[in-house]
Amino acid sequence: MQAQISTYLNTDTKAAPLAVFRILFGLLMVISLIRFWYNGWIEKLYLLPHFHFHYLGFSWVTVPGKWTYLLFAVCGLFALLIMVGLKYRIAVIGFFLSFTYIELMDKTTYLNHYYLVSLLAFLLIFLPAHRHFSVDAYRDKSINREYIPKWQIDALKLMTAIVYIYAGLAKLNYDWLVEALPLSIWLRDKTAIPIIGTLMDESWLHYLFSWGGAVYDMSIVFFLLWSRTRIMAFIAVLCFHLMTKLLFPIGMFPYIMIIATLVFFSSAFHSRLLNFIAGLMKLPYTDFCNGLTYKPTQLYKKVTLGILSIFFMIQLLFPLRSYLYTGNSFWTEQGYRFSWRVMLMEKTGYANFKVVDSVSGKRFYVQNEDFLSAFQQKQMSTQPDFIIEYAHYLGDHFKSQGHENLQIFVESYASLNGRRSQAYIDPEVDLLSIENTLKPKSFILPLNEN
Secondary structure (H helix, E strand, C coil): CHHHHHHHHCCEEECHHHHHHHHHHHHHHHHHHHHHHHCCHHHHHHHCCCCCCCCCCCCCCCCCCCHHHHHHHHHHHHHHHHHHCCCHHHHHHHHHHHHHHHHHCCHHHCCHHHHHHHHHHHHHHCCCCCCCCCHHHHHCHHHCCCEEECHHHHHHHHHHHHHHHHHHHHCCCHHHHHCCCCHHHHHHHHCCCCCCHHHHHCHHHHHHHHHHHHHHHHHHHHHHHCCCCHHHHHHHHHHHHHHHHHHCCCCCHHHHHHHHHHHHCCHHHHHHHHHHHHHHCCCCHHHHCCCCECCCCHHHHHHHHHHHHHHHHHHHHHHHHHHHCCCCHHHHCCCCCCCCCCCCCCEEEEEEEEEEECCCCCEEECCHHHCCCHHHHHHHCCCHHHHHHHHHHHHHHHHHCCCCCEEEEEEEEEEECCCCCEECECCCCCHHHCCCCCCCCCCECCCCCC
8 A cells, every 4th residue: 555655646747737727727816806806896895894704713804994905906916926827836825815814804705616716725835836837937947847746636636526525415415305495496586597497497407406416516526537438527517517607696616616627637638728828829838848857855745745635634524514513504504614515505584683781671673784784684694603793793882882781682583495484593592691612502493394
């Protein structure tokens, strides 16, 4: 076994797939950040709200006011430098830090693909994506390499496989497979789509999409790994992600997954692709094909492999943390984020906060719109950790106005995947007496599965 591992770690392959991924990843990030700015989301999501929800342990990450525009601009510049491969190490570290900071500024904006972008950027810090077909390699011939260790390409494949397989496993639940939920709810709203709209109300289509999605997620990586099925598998990737993009507002996630699956193609394919790009730029691609192999020092290799081993161990275990909690994780949302549970529930809610003077008994209700944007209210009303954090914010706010002996309760109702609305948070629990931690949240009322 040890000999096999040693042989694998010393196996080389062409660097072209990593260079192609670097180019497409950087390009996609530039487009994403420009799109975010152009649509006015910087102001809407970060500057207009008076209050921002924080991830546990990251309350120190704050929105820097108007400097937020500069933060996005710097992040976009780093993405551009990654794409062309200029000052790559500085660029990829800068992009990882700036993008992750943006992601951490407000928990309300959490999306699976934002998390994936941070993970891919972290991986790229340790991969020599600038040593082939880059400005760095063009300007400094001494770092130009045509070959790199194979495991450095496989790291990207493994990350992609984790996303797909965990997304597929998460679909193996009663709502998704037996009731075709929440797809049946969402698809019925798409009947106005030209040509295919009339099919969106058909039950058989809802089940086809539900079961097909689960099978696709759990199997597509294996078909991409096998050369004989790779072309058909990639066609399935294109059809699947472009269809989801057409039907659902899921941002850049489909495009990120498409470029990630390109890594599974042969190095010969990527070399031809780079040769085509070089032709468009009037550059001789042969200048980058010098037959040399990148050989990291033993110390650098050991450190990098150690870091990536820990990284992937976390990626394999972290999505399983929901099993440490009791109850339906879609209802409690404990361990739900960062676990590749993509588009698995339709959840709506209502939360009415009551502020009570525990001595005098006087009480009043909070107008949530005085403190939160409409989007924040929607997110807060169905997520227990949001409710706790918001309650503590209200407590601090009203204490600063001179109110004493405060208690805060919530009348909260939620509906999961079309079920009737039911009580969500125990209305008898003083939310100010509860700290927002990773411990099981006993104040969440159990879901009536019927």
